[in-house]
Amino acid sequence: MPKIVDAVQRRQEIVGAVCRIIATDGLEGASLREVADEAGLAVGSVRHYFDSSDDLLAFSFAAVSDRILTRLQAALAGLGPAAGGPDTSHAVLTLLGEFLPLDEERALDACAWLAFRNAARIRPFLAAEADRSHRAVAAVVGQVITRFLHGHDATLGDATPQLVTAAEHLLATLDGLAMHALLQPGWMSPEMCRDVLESHIEGLRRRVGASH
Numbered sequence: 001m002p003k004i005v006d007a008v009q010r011r012q013e014i015v016g017a018v019c020r021i022i023a024t025d026g027l028e029g030a031s032l033r034e035v036a037d038e039a040g041l042a043v044g045s046v047r048h049y050f051d052s053s054d055d056l057l058a059f060s061f062a063a064v065s066d067r068i069l070t071r072l073q074a075a076l077a078g079l080g081p082a083a084g085g086p087d088t089s090h091a092v093l094t095l096l097g098e099f100l101p102l103d104e105e106r107a108l109d110a111c112a113w114l115a116f117r118n119a120a121r122i123r124p125f126l127a128a129e130a131d132r133s134h135r136a137v138a139a140v141v142g143q144v145i146t147r148f149l150h151g152h153d154a155t156l157g158d159a160t161p162q163l164v165t166a167a168e169h170l171l172a173t174l175d176g177l178a179m180h181a182l183l184q185p186g187w188m189s190p191e192m193c194r195d196v197l198e199s200h201i202e203g204l205r206r207r208v209g210a211s212h
Contacts, residue, residue, distance in 0.1 A: 011049055011059070014039050018060040019112040027115045030057060054125050061116040061126055064109050065133035071098040072140045079147060089201070092144055096197055099137075099174045101181045102190040110178045141174075142167050145204075166204055173200050 017039035021030045032053055036043045050056040075095035079088070101107030120130035145167045177196060181188040
């Protein structure tokens with residue numbers, strides 16, 4: 001009997017190969033042939049699931065985004081309804097840590113996600129996913145700001161300008177930390193990332209609290 005291949009699992013294996021190539025050789029290295037070699041497959045096997053390199057990269061971008069968002073949503077569920085004490089602070093840091101390359105899995109996802117977002121500036125077929133994933137991540141950060149720093153459940157659409165600014169500030173900090181940790185892992189260790197993030201959150205809490 002022919003071997004039955006789980007299509008979902010095979011696609012995820014191929015996405016994993018894309019991410020590993022991006023981490024070592026950059027997005028330009030993620031051709032169908034290179035991805036097939038990395039995944040231990042024939043090029044024809046990859047083409048069975050993806051018609052072109054563009055199709056492969058667009059799917060991989062969405063898959064990486066969804067992995068990050070799944071982790072964020074799981075962490076968001078543990079945040080609680082409003083601001084609180086040390087437990088809430090720990091939950092917020094855990095949630096925001098899902099953005100950062102604090103272990104191998106998150107490092108691969110962060111590297112790929114940043115590379116895809118940068119490429120979307122000049123590759124139109126990636127633009128829709130860049131917009132979707134940014135909006136989804138911004139919505140999670142908005143929940144952190146409104147539920148933790150502001151003390152109630154709301155959306156950024158209902159938030160004050162100060163809260164919107166705080167959310168954008170936090171997004172920019174997360175992007176910068178992720179990039180710095182990927183470029184300078186010897187200096188920006190996971191412990192350093194957490195310390196910087198904790199200091200930033202405490203500063204945001206003071207500034208937002210002072211404005212209400």
